[in-house]
Amino acid sequence: MQAKTTILSLPTEEFVHPGTRACTGCGLAIAYRVGLKALGKNTILVVPPSCLTVLQGLFPVASTKLPCLNVTFASTAAAATGILATLKSQGKTNIQVAAWAGDGGTSDIGLQALSGAAERGDNFIYLCYDNEGYMNTGVQRSGTTPLGAITANTPFKGKLQQKKDVPAIMAAHHLSYVATCSAAYPLDLYDKIIRCKDMPGAKYFHIHIPCPPGWGYDPRYGIKVGRLAVETGYYDLYEIVNGEFKLTAASEKLVEKRKLVPVREYFRAQSRFKILTDEQIADIQNQIDAKWAAYYKKDEQQ
Amino acid sequence: MHIIEDGNAAAALGVKLCRANVIAAYPITPQTPLTEKLSEYVELGEMKAEYIPVESEHSAMAVCIAASSTGARAFTATSANGLLYMHEQIQWAAGARLPIVMCVVNRAVGAPWNVWNDQQDSISQRDTGWIQMYCADHQQIIDSVIKAFWLAEKVSIPIMVCYDGYLLSHTFMPFDLPDQEKVDAFLPPFKPEYALNPDEPASLNTVTLPDVRIDVHGELAHGYMEIRYLLQEELRTSLAVAAAAEKRFAEIFGRGGDPYIEPYRCDDADYVAVGLGSLTYQLRVSVDALRKEDIKVGVMGIRFYRPFPDEAIANALKGKKGVIVFEKALSYGYEGALASDLKSALYEHLAGTGHLPLVQNFIAGIGGREIRTDDLTQTLRAATQSRIAKEPTWIGLKL
Amino acid sequence: MGTRNYRRKTSHSEHGPGDGGRTGSWRVERPILDKSLCIPCKRNKEACFICWLFCPDIVISRTIPPKIDLEYCKGCGICAEECPTKAITMVDEAEFSKEDKE
Ligand SMILES: Cc1ncc(C[n+]2csc(CCOP(=O)(O)OP(=O)(O)O)c2C)c(N)n1
Ligand code: SF4
Ligand code: SF4
Ligand code: SF4
Ligand SMILES: [Mg+2]
Numbered sequence: 001m002q003a004k005t006t007i008l009s010l011p012t013e014e015f016v017h018p019g020t021r022a023c024t025g026c027g028l029a030i031a032y033r034v035g036l037k038a039l040g041k042n043t044i045l046v047v048p049p050s051c052l053t054v055l056q057g058l059f060p061v062a063s064t065k066l067p068c069l070n071v072t073f074a075s076t077a078a079a080a081t082g083i084l085a086t087l088k089s090q091g092k093t094n095i096q097v098a099a100w101a102g103d104g105g106t107s108d109i110g111l112q113a114l115s116g117a118a119e120r121g122d123n124f125i126y127l128c129y130d131n132e133g134y135m136n137t138g139v140q141r142s143g144t145t146p147l148g149a150i151t152a153n154t155p156f157k158g159k160l161q162q163k164k165d166v167p168a169i170m171a172a173h174h175l176s177y178v179a180t181c182s183a184a185y186p187l188d189l190y191d192k193i194i195r196c197k198d199m200p201g202a203k204y205f206h207i208h209i210p211c212p213p214g215w216g217y218d219p220r221y222g223i224k225v226g227r228l229a230v231e232t233g234y235y236d237l238y239e240i241v242n243g244e245f246k247l248t249a250a251s252e253k254l255v256e257k258r259k260l261v262p263v264r265e266y267f268r269a270q271s272r273f274k275i276l277t278d279e280q281i282a283d284i285q286n287q288i289d290a291k292w293a294a295y296y297k298k299d300e301q302q
Numbered sequence: 303m304h305i306i307e308d309g310n311a312a313a314a315l316g317v318k319l320c321r322a323n324v325i326a327a328y329p330i331t332p333q334t335p336l337t338e339k340l341s342e343y344v345e346l347g348e349m350k351a352e353y354i355p356v357e358s359e360h361s362a363m364a365v366c367i368a369a370s371s372t373g374a375r376a377f378t379a380t381s382a383n384g385l386l387y388m389h390e391q392i393q394w395a396a397g398a399r400l401p402i403v404m405c406v407v408n409r410a411v412g413a414p415w416n417v418w419n420d421q422q423d424s425i426s427q428r429d430t431g432w433i434q435m436y437c438a439d440h441q442q443i444i445d446s447v448i449k450a451f452w453l454a455e456k457v458s459i460p461i462m463v464c465y466d467g468y469l470l471s472h473t474f475m476p477f478d479l480p481d482q483e484k485v486d487a488f489l490p491p492f493k494p495e496y497a498l499n500p501d502e503p504a505s506l507n508t509v510t511l512p513d514v515r516i517d518v519h520g521e522l523a524h525g526y527m528e529i530r531y532l533l534q535e536e537l538r539t540s541l542a543v544a545a546a547a548e549k550r551f552a553e554i555f556g557r558g559g560d561p562y563i564e565p566y567r568c569d570d571a572d573y574v575a576v577g578l579g580s581l582t583y584q585l586r587v588s589v590d591a592l593r594k595e596d597i598k599v600g601v602m603g604i605r606f607y608r609p610f611p612d613e614a615i616a617n618a619l620k621g622k623k624g625v626i627v628f629e630k631a632l633s634y635g636y637e638g639a640l641a642s643d644l645k646s647a648l649y650e651h652l653a654g655t656g657h658l659p660l661v662q663n664f665i666a667g668i669g670g671r672e673i674r675t676d677d678l679t680q681t682l683r684a685a686t687q688s689r690i691a692k693e694p695t696w697i698g699l700k701l
Numbered sequence: 702m703g704t705r706n707y708r709r710k711t712s713h714s715e716h717g718p719g720d721g722g723r724t725g726s727w728r729v730e731r732p733i734l735d736k737s738l739c740i741p742c743k744r745n746k747e748a749c750f751i752c753w754l755f756c757p758d759i760v761i762s763r764t765i766p767p768k769i770d771l772e773y774c775k776g777c778g779i780c781a782e783e784c785p786t787k788a789i790t791m792v793d794e795a796e797f798s799k800e801d802k803e
Pocket of ligand 1: 049050051052073074101102103104105106131133134135136137142
């Protein structure tokens with residue numbers, strides 16, 4: 001087991017320049033910055049249209065110090081395959097290929113290409129940053145927008161369907177590594193990327209990304225909101241290594257503590273959930289409690 | 303060495319001789335045997351390439367785009383709906399100036415489903431910024447693939463090598479298989495001006511503004527419009543580069559001709575039939591028959607459709623009484639796209655001469671409807687005698 | 702490999718700071734550090750740096766004392782919110798424009 005990275009041991013080299021176009025307090029900017037530290041200098045990136053395209057910079061200026069191929073919305077993972085195939089044909093085996101895509105670009109339009117690349121066993125890291133909506137086009141619902149969230153095209157009733165469980169879909173591809181992360185826990189993200197780098201085939205990351213304009217909170221509370229999602233047991237941090245599921249980091253600690261913050265606190269911290277009624281919240285709380293009861297039971301059995 | 307193979311094998315052999323580094327493909331009739339053949343070469347170790355069995359044509363082109371951006375010689379092939387499914391990617395490859403070569407094995411597009419030959423698929427991709435070459439026989443298929451890689455890499459523009467499904471893809475014909483050494487002499491390894499690499503990071507195809515903008519060196523960089531203007535300009539100048547390719551090819555392989563057009567009995571002809579692909583060889587039979595009746599017709603195949611060799615075409619048709627355009631596709635709502643392009647070329651180059659040939663347009667073989675040579679002969683004969691009533695006229699229609 | 706020619710015909714971006722301009726101008730509030738409360742300053746050794754870790758815009762240095770690059774700091778307030786000792790406070794930019802005028 002690798003030693004846990006601390007703030008003091010986190011590399012200081014930066015791969016993103018200041019002065020990007022990302023919104024004030026953007027959660028993606030935090031995850032991206034730390035994620036790139038883990039991926040390292042010897043990396044080629046693939047990015048589809050998304051907030052990250054904007055953060056990345058407008059021609060002729062790039063904010064990222066790594067080579068990056070901007071591709072069409074549905075083609076992210078296939079493009080990673082093309083880079084990998086070329087590097088292989090050039091005998092360059094030491095370059096990491098990493099795709100960063102939004103939740104819409106992953107769970108909806110890019111799912112086919114991602115599934116194809118995962119099934120082919122193409123050796124790259126795919127990082128889905130999940131701000132739970134099509135933010136770049138003005139906050140519309142995506143496959144991973146949670147139940148009850150108001151978006152630009154679920155304006156009054158909120159989203160009526162559940163969030164799509166993309167990590168589970170990816171785990172069903174028999175990947176060597178699937179992990180969930182959060183921008184509020186950047187060191188956990190860093191360690192997970194380092195851990196999976198040498199594993200074979202495609203590696204999938206699902207990163208929860210607090211987004212002030214999309215979620216409706218004051219930018220200064222971004223980390224708090226992200227942390228609440230985890231501490232309420234609403235969004236779990238885990239990894240699935242060769243099929244073995246394991247809660248990690250803050251979520252693992254919650255099992256020890258046997259105590260969750262009421263999910264209501266997470267919902268009430270953001271305006272997008274303002275139409276959720278007390279009954280609906282109670283309902284969701286019950287689902288969370290049932291999920292965690294299973295985690296506790298599994299823990300007791302071990 | 304002369305061999306007898308089908309058209310798909312001719313294409314596959316061409317790709318192998320060109321030492322493509324990355325091949326991505328998704329099955330669709332009638333392209334499948336071509337890409338199956340390539341997977342065979344790769345698995346048997348006869349070809350050193352990465353073969354990626356992608357999950358869609360959109361991804362096939364994504365792989366080619368990314369591979370080409372990383373410095374690989376990339377190839378794919380498709381037909382019909384596969385080509386249509388790639389549409390977004392096709393535009394992307396051209397805008398990113400990637401010298402990808404793709405064989406389009408021409409087939410009708412849905413709806414309704416139809417697997418037989420016409421050229422609606424590639425014609426519908428006319429305006430994407432790709433170079434389009436059309437082949438009339440197997441020799442042209444293999445030679446065009448080889449020339450295409452050279453030309454694409456010279457001008458940084460992707461190329462579609464189009465040939466008729468079944469009529470060429472699945473028929474056996476003898477052709478000369480070029481020597482590997484000669485192909486290597488003709489086509490050096492691909493050396494892109496930039497390939498993605500961590501030592502020299504660059505972000506490709508980022509959002510580009512309507513106006514120009516200062517770069518990190520303090521110099522003025524282009525806006526979107528300049529980048530697109532250069533694609534158009536360099537497509538136009540690639541006509542001259544294509545002529546150089548043809549010349550170089552002839553020097554090394556000892557065969558070749560006009561890079562843009564393939565005239566047959568046109569010199570003294572009053573009327574010239576014009577078309578794309580194998581249909582123009584079928585028309586030669588009609589021309590021969592009509593010549594026996596002392597009707598002065600010829601036929602001209604167009605080998606380069608985009609960029610459109612307007613000047614070469616207009617020069618070849620100068621002084622003719624009529625031009626009879628046969629097409630296996632059309633721009634729905636108007637007429638055959640080739641007929642429109644021809645008229646504009648004639649107007650552009652011959653209006654000043656005081657004589658413009660009469661252009662008549664016929665649509666044939668849509669969705670694989672049999673094109674009977676007798677029908678072509680009759681149509682040609684009639685078109686040389688009087689102007690048809692309705693344009694375009696569909697040949698072989700059973701209404 | 703010369704890329705200038707290639708850059709002429711494609712969207713080929715090279716990296717540098719400030720793609721979004723001087724993003725410090727977006728700020729409504731300015732983060733102000735009170736060194737007397739800052740852990741690494743007090744101990745005079747490397748410690749904490751939570752503000753450095755969470756700053757989305759990479760404008761806090763991992764130094765003693767941590768320095769904030771106001772040219773690009775967007776004033777999100779995450780550093781102030783996450784600082785365990787409340788060593789950073791967000792102050793209305795209007796205060797400083799007054800100061801600038803004086
Ligand atoms: C084929 C295609 N359809 C639609 C779009 C428009 N589009 C660009 S970005 C975007 C939203 C991206 O959402 P997501 O992937 O979640 O990333 P985010 O913007 O939230 O960071 C959409 C719909 C596009 N660029 N291409
Ligand atoms: S919309 Fe959200 S994810 Fe996108 S740049 Fe703004 S804060 Fe970041
Ligand atoms: S978070 Fe607060 S205490 Fe820690 S280094 Fe930053 S300013 Fe100092
Ligand atoms: S966290 Fe926000 S307020 Fe603090 S320095 Fe960074 S950009 Fe400025
Ligand atoms: Mg999103």
